[in-house]
Amino acid sequence: MTGKLSLVVNGAKGRSISVPDDERLLDTLRWRLGLKGTKEGCRTGDCGACTVLVDGETTLSCLTLSHEVDGAKVTTIEGIAEDPEGRRVQAAFEAEEALQCGYCTPGFIVALTGVRRELGSEATSAALVDGLQGNLCRCTGYLAILRAVDRVRDGPP
Amino acid sequence: MTRSDAALKSRGGAVYGLDLETDGMLFGALVPAPVASGVLRSVDLTAARRAPGVVVAVGPDELAALLPNGGNAERPVFPKSRILYRHQPVAAVAATSLAEARAAARLVRVDVTNEPAFIDIEDRYPEWPSKLASNDPHVVAHVVARHGDLAAAFRTADLVHSETYRTSGIAHVALEPHACLAVVADGTWKVTTSTQTPFGVREDAAEILGIPQESLVVEGTWVGGGFGSKGAAFLEPYALLLAAASGRPVRLAFGYREEFLTGRSTLPSVIRLDTSVKNGTITGRRVRLLLDSGASLPGRDFATGYSIGFLLGPYKIPAFEMEGYAIRTNKPPFGPHRAPFAPQCVFAIDSHMDGLSRRLGVDPVEFRLRHVWREGDRTALYQPVGPFGAAAGLERAHAKVAEWRRNLPAGTGIGVGIGFWSTSTGAGGEVRLHLTANELVIEQAEHEIGSGSVVRGLVAVAERYFGLPTDRIRVVSTSTATAPFDSGVFGSRTVAALGRAVEAAGAKLLETLGARASMVGTPRLDVDGRRLVLVSGRTKTPVAELLKPKEREGGLVTEGRHYGRSGAIDATRAVEGTFYPYTDFTASVHVAAVSVDRETGSVKVLRYAAFQDIGTVLDAGMFRGQVEGGVAMGLGTALTEETLWGPDGRLGNPGLLDYRIPTIAEMPPVEVVAIEGFLGAGPFGAKGLGEPPIIPVPAAVANAVADATGARVVELPLTPERVARALKLL
Incomplete structure (x- = not known):
């Protein structure tokens, strides 16, 4: 079955699109809306590469049916910089070279932005890292990502 | 200095193999063998071909009509009879959606005998040290090295320390699974793919398909992690075959489950070491190795190639004997995994x-x-x-x-x-430098896999060599149709080999410019405002003035190559095998x-x-x-x-x-x-x-x-x- 739904993606005006009932938000974003910055990884919720914000909350788009989020505001890596917090996180990843192949990077940046929004700017690095445990990276050994987390926390607002 | 791909990647702008898309493309799916060992009787594509959305289905019987000379008889795209490992691809389908392609793949009827699989090398070879017959059908490689009088060392030792070690199979887990997009038109085969070795894929895929290398173009993308997994043809031959059969572009990608099931990585081993000591110093060592080589073919086993020699170092040992066996089992073939x-x-x-x-x-x-x-x-x-x-x-x-x-x-x-x-130096590598009035471009075949060796490493070499700032140097990665040859991003070789090629091309560049400017000695490059200048002593000449009219657009071009020398080993010590x-x-x-x-x-x-x-x-x-x-x-x-x-x-x-x-x-x-x-x-x-x-x-x-x-x-x-x-x- 296919039904209409409306998504507000990256602040754009709500778009009504026809989407099969069983389509995942990941596939709607990547293949219908052309937002390929959201990365497809395991499709089983284990790697975090597909993380997006749904009404500000970190969400695995591979485990979310598009119809579940009808009417919601969705933020992907392409729109994260419109949020000042998202821009700060992005800048910290660039400054610390907290990326290598870059495949996990959009998921990490979106997740850290969401966790900061959720826990507030006073949240400790340990609490922030707790919120990143669902994001896997195979290249960096995470240590540069941890330096980026510290930079986001301790850097100028 | 921040790597040049940081901003692109942190904004979601890098296009990887899995992101490839083009008008009218079909989605491919592979049909896995349902047993680990057996003989293929038939592959029936009838039901799959009738399934919704299916455009083509190909199996072993279709190869003869689709490929010149029927493809490579020794390395066929699909097995003709013997199944070597579970999930070995035996057929492929292409359909207008991924869901349809996968559904159709499940409809392919694979008739195959189910024979006992050989999985655990210690099931067959439990005794240690075991003496294997050299004609044992499961031995795909046998290596022997020795030097000195080990028996005497053991006989006169204060003690002999003996232990057996076991290691397990592992998986690469590159975050981006394998993915490629193939197009076949007008006699040209082209595949865009996430790979560590564009020229390696060209050679390997052309060999498997039985087509001349020159008729195949391989274009790389950003690579979402390699670690050895993206170092040879993998999905590309299947995608090219489906594109040839359908006349349409075909995207073929794996999910994580398929990556695990068919990935070619390190497999289990048993290593037995006996070491003799006299007066606190090692006098001798015996090394015995049983290595699971998976479904490797004799002469094509990767396992015993590069790394077995690492069991012989990095210590001085006067007398030693080393014997290793690579054993064929019903698992995917052993493949390279980071070191x-x-x-x-x-x-x-x-x-x-x-x-x-x-x-x-x-x-x-x-x-x-x-x-x-x-x-x-x-x-x-x-x-x-x-x-x-x-x-x-x-x-x-x-x-x-x-x-x-x-x-x-x-x-x-x-x-x-x-x-x-x-x-490693690999076979070798070449680069092409383009010097314009304002920048230096390094053109080469490799795509960044993450380490930074391409986007940052080659730039760092050029910075030091020419004395230019980072923002005046750019690396571009072009396809095998235009790029100079390089053997690939593997063996920790990229900066070591291609960096030397940058130096070689740089020397020619400076020599040419120096001659044109009638400078004595070796000049260097520098920046003067927006312009690049050639400097020798106190003389500065804008590069723009040294370019010929036809070079104004594309720049002055020089090429450099680096083919490393390989060392020699003592054949009286390396007795058998590679x-x-x-x-x-x-x-x-x-x-x-x-x-x-x-x-x-x-x-x-x-x-x-x-x-x-x-x-x-x-x-x-x-x-x-x-x-x-x-x-x-x-x-x-x-x-x-x-x-x-x-x-x-x-x-x-x-x-x-x-x-x-x-x-x-x-x-x-x-x-x-x-x-x-x-x-x-x-x-x-x-x-x-x-x-x-x-x-x-x-x-x-x-x-x-x-x-x-x-x-x-x-x-x-x-x-x-x-x-x-x-x-x-x-």
């Missing part, structure tokens, strides 16, 4: 050295210092050891162990491991501090230090990133990562919940220290770095566990269960 098989070799060798020194009552680091290679020594196969930072690294490690003994709580285990590696001549040795000396839970056997890594012999650090960020990343991956190999194969050839853990890689919460602090000055063959004395930092991690962790508990775990990975068994808790 292929070296972490496993070093786990055995350095666990053994550690255990032996403790038995002798000698400090483990001291004991290694007595025996480790230094410049001027010869390897077991009588290759000269060049500048090599192992002893310098051991001295630093010694100090680190002492510091941690003082500062860390009682009960903490501290262990040391020495990895060594040889920077041993690779190593050239440029790199040492990685690591120290791990761990705590061990005495009730559960669980190991926690508290602190970690890595002393890395690198020759010259060309970029501090890249250096640190490679070492930290290698340590993390090595901790996975050491503690959790293991492919679990059932007796019927099924993989029991084809997903990230059951195959555990390190997470962000599990990383210890890692001190990264460069040991410079032991210069390698790369530009400015740099040595390769992609692989070395993973090598000693399992050994360092195992030795730390032995230090903490007095019990030695002789099997990788060190899961709580194995540690608990060693502690006699189970």
